[in-house]
Amino acid sequence: MNFVHFIELLFILMILILVGLPLFGKYSGKRLFSDPDANLEEYKHLQVRKEEVLLSIKELEFDFKTDKLSQVDYDEMRAKLEREAVGILERMDGLEKLGRKTKKSAAQVST
Amino acid sequence: MNDLGEFALQLAFATTLYGCVCYIMAARGNRIDLYLSADKTPLLVWGFVMVASICLWKAFLTNDFSVEYVWAYSNTQQNFFYKFASFWGGQKGSLLFWTLILTSYMAVVHYQNRTRNLMLVPYAMTVMLVMTLFFLGLLNFSTNPFERIPLPPEDGRGLNPLLQNYWMVIHPPTLYFGYVGFTVPFAFAIAALITKNLDDGWIRLTRKWALISWFFLAMGNLFGAQWAYVELGWGGYWAWDPVENAAFMPLIVATAYLHSVMIQEKKDMMKVWNMSLILLTFVMTIFGTFITRSGLIQSVHTFDEATLGFIFLGFLVVIVAFCVFLIVKRLPLLKGKNELDSFLSRESSFLFNNLVLLGIGFATFWGTVFPILSEAVRGVKITVGPPFYNQVNVPIGLALLALIGIGPIIAWRRATFSNLRKSFLKPLTVMLVAGVALFPMVPLSSKSEIYTYITFMLCAFVVTTIVIEFYKGSKARMSLHGGTFIQELGSLVWRNKRRYGGYTVHLGVVLIFAGIAGSSSYSVETQKHIQKGETIEIADFELLYNGLGVTEQSNIKTRVIATLDVLKNGKKIWVSHPEKEFYKEQNQPVSEVSLLSTWKEDLYVILADFNPDDESATFKIHVNPMVSWLWYGQWIMAFGTIICMWPDRQEQRRRLERMKKQQAIFVAAQE
Amino acid sequence: MKHFRFILAGIFIVALCLASNPAWSATVLGDIENAVMCKCDDKCGKVLINCNCDTSEKTRTEILKQLESGLTKEQIIQTFVDKYGETVLSAPTKEGFNLMAWVTPFAMILGGGLGIRKLLQVWIKPKGEATAEKPASESSEISKEDSLGGYSNRLKNELDRLES
Known part of the structure; x- marks a missing residue:
C-alpha cells in the first residue's frame, strides 16, 4: 500500500465518520424544526413590512424636502402611509398578545 | 497525485x-x-x-x-x-x-x-x-x-498564443465568479417556492449574493472588452460574438432583477416577476455555457473542441421545465395585492426600465439564436453579426440611457407633475446647451454620428440629474443637521448606501455610454506600407518608422518588434513598439498591439506585415477617441457597487432587534 | 395616460426608422467590409472589417479590384452571396423570413409596453376608490379615538428611533 492509497483510505474514513456519526448520535429521531407557527410567520412578515413602511415615510419626507412632490400629494401620501403603519402596528399587537399567551401556557406545561 | x-x-x-x-x-x-x-x-x-x-x-x-x-x-x-x-x-x-x-x-x-x-x-x-x-x-x-x-x-x-496575455489570469475567473454566483439566489428562490416561504425573505437573504455576482459579471464583461481590445488587434473591444452575448445577457437580466426587487422589498408586490427574473438570469448563465460548449455557433471563443453542447441543452430544458412547473404550481400563493399609487412614480419608471433592459436582452438572444432558427425553417445558414446588434440595440440603449436620467427625479409612490417639470428644467437646459455647444464640433454626416450626438446630449442630461440628486440631498441635510456641505454629502451617501451607491454606478454607466458612442463614430484608421525612415500621418500624430528588431524569446517564441517615434505637433511624445510574435507549430502569428492611451484618445499601432529583407513594413494605425472612458466608467461602477455592498450597521441592528422581539414574545420555533 | 400611447408609438416609429437604414462607415469599401464576413479557413467568425488574417487581406484587394472595375456596392456584395451563400452577409437581409429577425425585438418591446400600460391601469386605483376603502377598514377597530392617538405617538417614536 503506497502513500496515495493511504490518503484515499483516510478520505473514505473521514466521510464515513463525519456523515455517519450524526445518524447514530443523540439527536437520532428528533425533529429538525417544529411545525411552523402561523402567527410567528405572520409576525415576522409584519416586522419587515413595518420597517419598510417607516422607511418609506422617511423617504417621503426626504423627497418632499428635495422638492419632488407638492404639499398636497405629500400630505395625502403621508396620511396613507401612516394609516398603513398603524394598521400593521395594530395587527402586530394582536399577534403579540396571542404569542405571549401561548408562551405562558407552554411555560406552565413545561414546569 | x-x-x-x-x-x-x-x-x-x-x-x-x-x-x-x-x-x-x-x-x-x-x-x-x-x-x-x-x-x-x-x-x-x-x-x-x-x-x-x-x-x-x-x-x-x-x-x-x-x-x-x-x-x-x-x-x-x-x-x-x-x-x-x-x-x-x-x-x-x-x-x-x-x-x-x-x-x-x-x-x-x-x-x-x-x-x-x-x-x-x-x-x-x-x-x-x-x-x-x-x-x-x-x-x-x-x-x-x-x-x-x-x-x-x-x-x-x-x-493558445491568443490566450497568453495577463488578462487570461483575470478575465475568465472574474466572469466565472459572476456566472456561478447567481446559483445562490436561484437556489434560495427555488427553496422559497418549495417551502412556500414566498415573502421577500429569499430576496433579502441573497441580496448581497446577487449584487456581488452582478458585479463580477459586469467586471468580467468589461475585462473581456479590454482584453479583446489589446489582443485581437482590430481596434475594437466588442464584436457581439455569441460568447460575448452569452456573458452579456445574464448581466442585462440581472440588472433588471436588481431594480425590480426594490419594488417587492418596498411594497411586497411583483413576486412572480422577480422570481421569474432570477430564474431567467440563472438559465441565461447555463445557456451561455451551452453556447460556448456546443460548437453550434461559430465564435472567436472556440479555442478548443466543444463537445458538451447537447448535455447542457438537456440540462437546460430540465431546469426550465422544473422552474416553470414550480412557479405555475405556486401561482395562487404568489399572487399578491398589486397596487400602485400613481402613474408618475419610481415604480412605474422601473417597469419601463425592466422593459427596456429585457428588450436589449431579448434582441441579443434573438440575434444569437436566429441563425439556428433560419437553418431550421428555411434551411439556409445565415450570419447575425455586429451590424444587426448595433442597429437594433443602439436605439433601445438610448432609451435606457434616457431612463437612467429620468428615474432618479421621480419620487417613489407618487410624484407631482408640476414639481417634476421644475426638476426637469435644469437637466434639460444642460442637455440643450451641451447639444448647442457640441453642434459645431461634431460631424453629423452619418447615422452613427447622429446617434453619438444624441448619446452625448443624453449623457449630459443624466449626469446633471445625478449631480442635482446629490446636491439637493446634501442641501436638505444641511438645513436639517447644519453640517458643512461635504460632511452632509458624506453622511447622505453613508446613510443611504444603496441609493447613492446605485447613482454612482449610473455615473459609471454614463461614462461607458459616452465612450462607446465616441469611439464607434469618430475613430479613424489607416494602413500603409513604408520603408525605414518614412512616416505615416494620422489625425494629429506623425509616426516615424525606425526599423525592426528580432528577439528569440524562447525556443518556441520569436518576437519581431518595430520601433516608431510618435510625434505630435512636431514634438516627440512617445516611442511605439508594435510587434508580431511567431510561435512554433502555429501558422498564424499573433500581433501585439502598441497602445498610447489618454483620456481623449488612444493611438493604436499594429504591425500588420513586414519584409525581413529590406525592413519595410505595413502598419495599421487606429486613433480611437474616448475608449479609456469605458475603463474609467468601469472603475466608477466598481466603486459604486462597493458603496452599495458595504455592510449597513443600521440594517443589521434592525435585524437583530426583530429577532430579539420574536424570541421574547413567541415560543422558540426552531431548534 | 393618453399621452403615453403616443409617446410609445413615437418611440417605436423613431426606433424603427433609425434601425432601418444601414450606415456605419462613410467609405464604400468600409460599407462592404462591414456587410460581409471574413471567410478564412480558421473560421474566425469575424466581420471582414475587423479581421486581419491573410484571407481578409486577399478579400480586400479583391473588393478593391471589383470597385475599380466599376461595380457598385450592391453588385459586389451580390457576388459574395453568389459565391459563399447568404451566410457571408454579416446581418440578415431585410426581406422575407429574415425580416422577423429585425422586427421581433421591437414588436416584443411594443407588446411589453402595452402590457405594462394595461398592468398600470389595473394597479393604479382611481383616487375615489382608494379613499372609499379607508373607513371600512378603520371602523372595525374598537375604541378608535384613544388607540389611534396612542398609535400615532408610537409611530412617531419608531420613526425617530429609525435614524439614530
Missing part, C-alpha cells in the same frame, strides 16, 4: 449524491439526525474538489505531460502565471474550475446559514448540490481532466 485527484472527484460525486438525497429526506421527514449528517456534505465536497484542483494545478506546475489536459494546454516554456491560468484554458479544466467556485460558494452559504433559515437551507443546499452533481458527473464520466497519456511526451502543445 493524478490518481488522488481522480479519486477525489469520484468521492466528491458520491458525497454530493448522498448530500442531495439526505438533505431532501431531512427536510421532508423533519429529521435532525439526517440534517446533521447531510450538513457535512457541502464542506466535504468542497474539500474534495479543492484536492482535485490542487492536483491538477500541481500537474501543470510540475510539467506532468502524462496528463493529457496538461499536455494540451501547457509546455515547459510557459511561465508560472500561464501555467497557473492554463487550468481554465480548455473545456475540462474550465468545468473543474466552475465546480471549484460553485462548491466554494456553497461552503460560504453553508457557513453564513449555519444557525438560521433552517426551513430554506436544506432545499437551497440541495439545489446547489444538484448543480454540483451535474458538473461532477461531467468531470467523472465524460471530460476527465486527469485523463492520462500512456507514453508521456517530452513537451506540451502549450496554451
Whole structure:
C-alpha cells in the first residue's frame, strides 16, 4: 500500500465518520424544526413590512424636502402611509398578545 | 497525485449524491439526525474538489505531460502565471474550475446559514448540490481532466498564443465568479417556492449574493472588452460574438432583477416577476455555457473542441421545465395585492426600465439564436453579426440611457407633475446647451454620428440629474443637521448606501455610454506600407518608422518588434513598439498591439506585415477617441457597487432587534 | 395616460426608422467590409472589417479590384452571396423570413409596453376608490379615538428611533 492509497483510505474514513456519526448520535429521531407557527410567520412578515413602511415615510419626507412632490400629494401620501403603519402596528399587537399567551401556557406545561 | 485527484472527484460525486438525497429526506421527514449528517456534505465536497484542483494545478506546475489536459494546454516554456491560468484554458479544466467556485460558494452559504433559515437551507443546499452533481458527473464520466497519456511526451502543445496575455489570469475567473454566483439566489428562490416561504425573505437573504455576482459579471464583461481590445488587434473591444452575448445577457437580466426587487422589498408586490427574473438570469448563465460548449455557433471563443453542447441543452430544458412547473404550481400563493399609487412614480419608471433592459436582452438572444432558427425553417445558414446588434440595440440603449436620467427625479409612490417639470428644467437646459455647444464640433454626416450626438446630449442630461440628486440631498441635510456641505454629502451617501451607491454606478454607466458612442463614430484608421525612415500621418500624430528588431524569446517564441517615434505637433511624445510574435507549430502569428492611451484618445499601432529583407513594413494605425472612458466608467461602477455592498450597521441592528422581539414574545420555533 | 400611447408609438416609429437604414462607415469599401464576413479557413467568425488574417487581406484587394472595375456596392456584395451563400452577409437581409429577425425585438418591446400600460391601469386605483376603502377598514377597530392617538405617538417614536 503506497502513500496515495493511504490518503484515499483516510478520505473514505473521514466521510464515513463525519456523515455517519450524526445518524447514530443523540439527536437520532428528533425533529429538525417544529411545525411552523402561523402567527410567528405572520409576525415576522409584519416586522419587515413595518420597517419598510417607516422607511418609506422617511423617504417621503426626504423627497418632499428635495422638492419632488407638492404639499398636497405629500400630505395625502403621508396620511396613507401612516394609516398603513398603524394598521400593521395594530395587527402586530394582536399577534403579540396571542404569542405571549401561548408562551405562558407552554411555560406552565413545561414546569 | 493524478490518481488522488481522480479519486477525489469520484468521492466528491458520491458525497454530493448522498448530500442531495439526505438533505431532501431531512427536510421532508423533519429529521435532525439526517440534517446533521447531510450538513457535512457541502464542506466535504468542497474539500474534495479543492484536492482535485490542487492536483491538477500541481500537474501543470510540475510539467506532468502524462496528463493529457496538461499536455494540451501547457509546455515547459510557459511561465508560472500561464501555467497557473492554463487550468481554465480548455473545456475540462474550465468545468473543474466552475465546480471549484460553485462548491466554494456553497461552503460560504453553508457557513453564513449555519444557525438560521433552517426551513430554506436544506432545499437551497440541495439545489446547489444538484448543480454540483451535474458538473461532477461531467468531470467523472465524460471530460476527465486527469485523463492520462500512456507514453508521456517530452513537451506540451502549450496554451493558445491568443490566450497568453495577463488578462487570461483575470478575465475568465472574474466572469466565472459572476456566472456561478447567481446559483445562490436561484437556489434560495427555488427553496422559497418549495417551502412556500414566498415573502421577500429569499430576496433579502441573497441580496448581497446577487449584487456581488452582478458585479463580477459586469467586471468580467468589461475585462473581456479590454482584453479583446489589446489582443485581437482590430481596434475594437466588442464584436457581439455569441460568447460575448452569452456573458452579456445574464448581466442585462440581472440588472433588471436588481431594480425590480426594490419594488417587492418596498411594497411586497411583483413576486412572480422577480422570481421569474432570477430564474431567467440563472438559465441565461447555463445557456451561455451551452453556447460556448456546443460548437453550434461559430465564435472567436472556440479555442478548443466543444463537445458538451447537447448535455447542457438537456440540462437546460430540465431546469426550465422544473422552474416553470414550480412557479405555475405556486401561482395562487404568489399572487399578491398589486397596487400602485400613481402613474408618475419610481415604480412605474422601473417597469419601463425592466422593459427596456429585457428588450436589449431579448434582441441579443434573438440575434444569437436566429441563425439556428433560419437553418431550421428555411434551411439556409445565415450570419447575425455586429451590424444587426448595433442597429437594433443602439436605439433601445438610448432609451435606457434616457431612463437612467429620468428615474432618479421621480419620487417613489407618487410624484407631482408640476414639481417634476421644475426638476426637469435644469437637466434639460444642460442637455440643450451641451447639444448647442457640441453642434459645431461634431460631424453629423452619418447615422452613427447622429446617434453619438444624441448619446452625448443624453449623457449630459443624466449626469446633471445625478449631480442635482446629490446636491439637493446634501442641501436638505444641511438645513436639517447644519453640517458643512461635504460632511452632509458624506453622511447622505453613508446613510443611504444603496441609493447613492446605485447613482454612482449610473455615473459609471454614463461614462461607458459616452465612450462607446465616441469611439464607434469618430475613430479613424489607416494602413500603409513604408520603408525605414518614412512616416505615416494620422489625425494629429506623425509616426516615424525606425526599423525592426528580432528577439528569440524562447525556443518556441520569436518576437519581431518595430520601433516608431510618435510625434505630435512636431514634438516627440512617445516611442511605439508594435510587434508580431511567431510561435512554433502555429501558422498564424499573433500581433501585439502598441497602445498610447489618454483620456481623449488612444493611438493604436499594429504591425500588420513586414519584409525581413529590406525592413519595410505595413502598419495599421487606429486613433480611437474616448475608449479609456469605458475603463474609467468601469472603475466608477466598481466603486459604486462597493458603496452599495458595504455592510449597513443600521440594517443589521434592525435585524437583530426583530429577532430579539420574536424570541421574547413567541415560543422558540426552531431548534 | 393618453399621452403615453403616443409617446410609445413615437418611440417605436423613431426606433424603427433609425434601425432601418444601414450606415456605419462613410467609405464604400468600409460599407462592404462591414456587410460581409471574413471567410478564412480558421473560421474566425469575424466581420471582414475587423479581421486581419491573410484571407481578409486577399478579400480586400479583391473588393478593391471589383470597385475599380466599376461595380457598385450592391453588385459586389451580390457576388459574395453568389459565391459563399447568404451566410457571408454579416446581418440578415431585410426581406422575407429574415425580416422577423429585425422586427421581433421591437414588436416584443411594443407588446411589453402595452402590457405594462394595461398592468398600470389595473394597479393604479382611481383616487375615489382608494379613499372609499379607508373607513371600512378603520371602523372595525374598537375604541378608535384613544388607540389611534396612542398609535400615532408610537409611530412617531419608531420613526425617530429609525435614524439614530
